[in-house]
Amino acid sequence: MTKILLEEMEFYAYHGHFKEEQLIGNRFIVNLEVETDTSKAEETDNLQDTVNYQEVYQVVKESMSAKSHLLEHLSRRILNALFRHFPAIRHIRIRVSKMNPPMGGQMKSVSLEMEQAAG
Secondary structure, three states: OEEEEEEEEEEEEOOOOOHHHHHHOEEEEEEEEEEEOOHHHHHHOOHHHOOOHHHHHHHHHHHHHOOOOOHHHHHHHHHHHHHHHOOOEEEEEEEEEEEOOOOOOOOOEEEEEEEEEOO
16 A cells, blocks of 8 residues: 655635634645555556546545535545545545634644545
């Protein structure tokens, strides 16, 4: 198995429990670790024989554009979309971070990490 890492993908999105968060928006950072078998691509040097990380990014970007109240819901939506679009993926770990969350004090971010195996 090989891990494909998409690190620190940055999005401006409108996720959050509070109405203001869904109106004003915030910065989010997404880190993704995808496990898949790349042995065929290692031999063929053909993009069709692996998980195309540009397409993975597009799936994450599309998922980020739909509003969610909770990071839990958002993370699950991304996982489900990735497994649906890429049957070759065997395991995913995702971390979604909301930058400068409205906590009533200074904080860099709050993050949620989730992982799931295929099947």
